[in-house]
Amino acid sequence: MKIFQIRGVRPGWLLGIVALVLVAACEGEPQPLGDRLFVLTEDARYEFFIEIAITPAQRSQGLMYRTELAANAGMLFQYGEPQIITMWMANTLIPLDMIFIAANGRIVSIAERTVPESRATIASEAPAVAVLEVPGGTADRLGIVPTDVVIHHFFGNTD
Numbered sequence: 001m002k003i004f005q006i007r008g009v010r011p012g013w014l015l016g017i018v019a020l021v022l023v024a025a026c027e028g029e030p031q032p033l034g035d036r037l038f039v040l041t042e043d044a045r046y047e048f049f050i051e052i053a054i055t056p057a058q059r060s061q062g063l064m065y066r067t068e069l070a071a072n073a074g075m076l077f078q079y080g081e082p083q084i085i086t087m088w089m090a091n092t093l094i095p096l097d098m099i100f101i102a103a104n105g106r107i108v109s110i111a112e113r114t115v116p117e118s119r120a121t122i123a124s125e126a127p128a129v130a131v132l133e134v135p136g137g138t139a140d141r142l143g144i145v146p147t148d149v150v151i152h153h154f155f156g157n158t159d
Contacts, residue, residue, distance in 0.1 A: 037076065037132070037152035039099075039107075041143050046072075048134065053077045063133055064091040074134040078154055082127035089118040095136030099144065100124035105155035107148045110139050130154060 039046045049072060053059045059077050063069065079085060082103055089096070098111040109125035113136040124131075125146075132150060139145070151157055 035076075035152075037150055039132075039142070039144055040149045040151060041145070042148070043143065046142050046144075048072055048074045048132070050132070051075045062087075062092065063094070063096065065093060067093055069094060069096075069135045071135060071138070074132055076152065076154065077131040077133070079129050082129050084124055084126075085128050085131055086121050086123045087131065088121055089114050089116055092116055096133045097136055097139045097144075098122055099132040099134065099139065099150070100126075100128040101130040101132060101150050101155070102127065103129045103155065105150045105152070105157045107144070107146050107150060109146055110144065112139050113137055 035052055036047055036049050039048065049070075051074075053062060053075055059079075062077065063075055077085075077087075085100060087098060092114075093116050095113045095116055098114060099107055100109045100111075102108050108128050111122045114122060130150075149157070
């Protein structure tokens with residue numbers, strides 16, 4: 001049974017074209033939830049299911065326009081070299097905690113309960129290679145503080 005046929009186009013070619021269009025459409029989108037990381041505090045190990053923002057387009061989009069974020073969800077923004085990372089909350093509709101992380105996975109600073117839609121610059125207090133954004137109030141609720149450690153393959157500290 002034929003569903004449709006485009007004259008002169010073989011089915012294999014059509015599938016290839018569709019795949020390329022989908023890849024191009026999703027290039028700027030963060031990777032879907034499914035990756036995970038752990039935050040080790042003095043008293044516990046907390047698991048988060050995350051999206052990853054690697055490219056400049058993904059990092060620029062971040063969590064903009066989201067109206068909710070599960071308590072154990074977040075986004076990991078990855079940068080190549082240690083640097084003072086600056087962010088803002090323009091077009092971000094929910095408060096977030098921004099957890100700035102050094103190359104070894106150690107948390108260097110936390111900006112808690114950032115203000116939705118603010119254009120104020122939020123900066124790490126020391127050079128970092130990543131930022132984990134989680135729902136506002138998470139760091140306080142779980143007792144996450146600078147010097148705690150984030151475990152993820154990006155930091156090379158997984159088993």
